[in-house]
Amino acid sequence: MKRRSAFVLSALAFGYAFLYVPLASVIFYSFNDSRLATVWGGFSTRWYGELWGNDQVLDAAFLSLRIAVTSATLATVLGTLAGLALVRVTRFRGRTLFSAMITSPLVMPEVITGLSLLLLFVSLQQLVGWPAQRGFSTITIAHTTFSMAYVAVVVRSRLAAMDQSLEEAAMDLGGRPLRVLVDITLPLIYPAMLAGWLLAFTLSLDDLVIASFVSGPGSNTLPMYIFSKVKLGVTPDINALASLVILFVSAGVLLAWLVTRRGPGQPGRT
Amino acid sequence: MNGQAASNGDSASPDFIRIENLSKHFDDFVAVDSVSLSIARGELFSILGGSGCGKTTLLRMLAGFEVPTTGRIFIDGIDVTDLPPYERPVNMMFQSYAIFPHMTVESNIGYGLRKDRLPKSEIGSRVDQMLELVKLNDFRHRKPDQLSGGQRQRVALARALIKRPKVLLLDEPLAALDRKLREHTQFELMAIQDRLKITFIVVTHDQEEAMTLSTRIAVMEQGRFEQVGTPKQVYEYPCNRFVADFIGTINTFESRVVGCTDGVIEVESAEAGSHLHALTDKPIASGDSVSIALRPEKIFISQERPDAAEDTCLHGIVEDLGYFGNLSLYRIRLSTGKIVQVSAQNRRRSAERFLEWNDEVWISWQRQSAVVLTE
Structure with missing residues (x-):
């Protein structure tokens, strides 16, 4: 076996430390008994207990979850349709343009996305009286629009890798286009759809900037709540909350990875 | 429709499949250039040509995956030119075999009958027949990724045959098999064709394969037929230098x-x-x-x-x-x-x-x- 050079190993260690030490310290201090967030005062889980009794936190967390589930589901439906259109519909006018445009929300600064959506909602309210109040629905719509792009990209790459003659064979054997979609296409791309859903879910759960733009009074998502608390100084219960979010998000990412890796029809099952 | 009258008993008719002035243009590229052809019932007809000669496009037009730019296709007296693939009395075996990876061998083979909403018992017995025909009885519950190349080829064949199509289209049916298996499969294919009396149209770039399999061969180049004839005619009496060069030395x-x-x-x-x-x-x-x-x-x-x-x-x-x-x-x-x-x-x-x-x-x-x- 070849010996790895010390340089490569230390570069690796430094790189990972750079990524994970901040997260680890948040988790570490969440078990701190002291009232001061950065002074160690012994092990305790009391901040987790206190979170449980805090209605504001629970409301924010519940709102975030509702938004995340709804927008991820909507984004998966719309993103899958977009992916299908981009890969399977044979050459239509402006297909290249559409392909490029679907990815633009991925690179657009969140501030711009948030601002433009806010302007849209405000003018909509003036024109048709909806949305009367900004909150759950506006944040959900905002999250759907940008996470849809992620789903479309994931689904598109899966579809492009799929042998198109599978669909043709099904059609040749008497399957009408809609049946073929249900019988063949969807079962084969569902891992990508699931991965896209989980991705959209985590993105929605994480988002602070866009939600801040399009939320109204009284509707705080969890990241918004954390951010507003931190402005008054970091308290240990925020550490505990952050630790829970980290746990939740990494579970989601892990699940997404497992699903894409072990889809049906993928070679290399172990 | 005048199809029924023509289809009854008239087995010697050379016009079982009739292609009239069929062309396919992709933008400026002419893939198939005004081709006409008649194929009799029960023939094993090969379309032979190098890559890019238009043979696959021609096959895909017969299957209904490509819409001809001009020309008509008649199968058993019926104009199928405007029918979608799922309404044509034609089935196709794909070069990649296109076996549904998420279904077992059995449900792959039965797919076509399920789409026709046949009763369960009939689907079962016909799947059994097909498994028998291609000798895959012991593999019926396997998933495609547990099969060898030759077995996958036989699943694809059984799946395409189960609806008893009037015409079976085969796109490079043996290209993915190794040499020994190819020779064996060649004869198996001929035996099956002989037994079922289904008209086969085979697209291939392999002149040896075309020679041994076919009743007739069409040599294709740049979207046109250079020569159509029996293997002997094409080999011994090539009509021009291209055919002479392409078939053998x-x-x-x-x-x-x-x-x-x-x-x-x-x-x-x-x-x-x-x-x-x-x-x-x-x-x-x-x-x-x-x-x-x-x-x-x-x-x-x-x-x-x-x-x-x-x-x-x-x-x-x-x-x-x-x-x-x-x-x-x-x-x-x-x-x-x-x-x-x-x-x-x-x-x-x-x-x-x-x-x-x-x-x-x-x-x-x-x-x-x-x-x-x-x-």
Whole structure:
């Protein structure tokens, strides 16, 4: 076996430390008994207990979850349709343009996305009286629009890798286009759809900037709540909350990875 | 529809499948260029050509995956040109086999019948029949990724046959198999075709495959048919240089006609360094330039000068030789510098070579073996 050079190993260690030490310290201090967030005062889980009794936190967390589930589901439906259109519909006018445009929300600064959506909602309210109040629905719509792009990209790459003659064979054997979609296409791309859903879910759960733009009074998502608390100084219960979010998000990412890796029809099952 | 009347019992009709002036353009590219063809019921018809000659596009138009730019397709008297793939009495076996990876062998094969909403019991018995036919009984519950290449090919075949299509289209059916399996499968395919009496249309780039499988072959190039005929016609009587070159190997001598009597022409060839004779029924006059073409196996090779007066006889030396076990291939250099390929069966069992490099030899052939190519 070849010996790895010390340089490569230390570069690796430094790189990972750079990524994970901040997260680890948040988790570490969440078990701190002291009232001061950065002074160690012994092990305790009391901040987790206190979170449980805090209605504001629970409301924010519940709102975030509702938004995340709804927008991820909507984004998966719309993103899958977009992916299908981009890969399977044979050459239509402006297909290249559409392909490029679907990815633009991925690179657009969140501030711009948030601002433009806010302007849209405000003018909509003036024109048709909806949305009367900004909150759950506006944040959900905002999250759907940008996470849809992620789903479309994931689904598109899966579809492009799929042998198109599978669909043709099904059609040749008497399957009408809609049946073929249900019988063949969807079962084969569902891992990508699931991965896209989980991705959209985590993105929605994480988002602070866009939600801040399009939320109204009284509707705080969890990241918004954390951010507003931190402005008054970091308290240990925020550490505990952050630790829970980290746990939740990494579970989601892990699940997404497992699903894409072990889809049906993928070679290399172990 | 006039389809029913035509389809009853009229098995000898050469117009079971009729293609009329079929073209397919992709933007500026002409993939298939105004092709017409008739295929009889029960034929095993091959479309042979190199990559990009349009053969797959033609097949896909028959299946309904491509819409022809112009022309009509009739199957059993019915105009199917505008029918979608799922309404055509045609099934296709794909080059990639396109086996549904998330279904078992059994449900792959039964898919077509399930789409036709047949009763469960009938689907079951017909799937059983098919599994029997392709000898996959023990594999019915397997998933496709647990099958070998040959088994996948048989699943694809069974799945395409189960609906008893009027026509089965096969896109490079044997290309993905290794040589031994290919030969075996070839004969299996012919046996199945013979048993089911389904018309097969095979697209292939492999001339050997086309020769052994088919009742007739269409040689295709640049979207057009160069020649349509039985394997023998195409091999022994190629209509032009492309066909002659594409099917097998052939030696050609550029020549000028000096005389023509009773279907026997005499030509003068600088490449051969002598006068040659050949038989032809083509209208040819003195002074025309033609090619005299000869298959390597039609040429005899010997160390002494043969004495049959009918034969054409040329002198040369062995430039190169190759031993293939059952036959040997020689490259003979004539005194004019022209290289002629000759193949000879190794009839005698011997560890020594019959000929060595640079041996002086005579090559000869009967004048009826020579093909006259006018293009």
